[in-house]
Amino acid sequence: LFREDKQGTPRYASMEWVERLGAVNHRRRMKLAGHLCSQYVTQVLNGDGSFVEAMHRRVGFGRFQINATAANNVDTSGLGP
Numbered sequence: 001l002f003r004e005d006k007q008g009t010p011r012y013a014s015m016e017w018v019e020r021l022g023a024v025n026h027r028r029r030m031k032l033a034g035h036l037c038s039q040y041v042t043q044v045l046n047g048d049g050s051f052v053e054a055m056h057r058r059v060g061f062g063r064f065q066i067n068a069t070a071a072n073n074v075d076t077s078g079l080g081p
Helices: 015-024 039-045 050-058
Strands: 032-036 061-066
Touching: 015 050, 032 039, 032 050, 039 050, 039 061, 050 061
Parallel strands: 032 061
Antiparallel strands: none
16 A cells, blocks of 8 residues: 555555565566555546556556545545546
8 A cells, every 4th residue: 555644554565665575576576566545646647657657667566556535535526426
């Protein structure tokens, strides 16, 4: 789970830990999936894929789930019906 305001707490790895995961996964044999919350969702919905691209390139995440919900601190009012 990626949510900046909760990094380093249970269920939300610190970026340091994620970078270490990338080092362990240097051969890209792990099938990693990231779950985006909060500002990471907002970035993607606004067309900014830089975080996703960086995590794919540096760590090896192959797919991401976008958790665009109010519970994940995302304003969904402008997303349509």
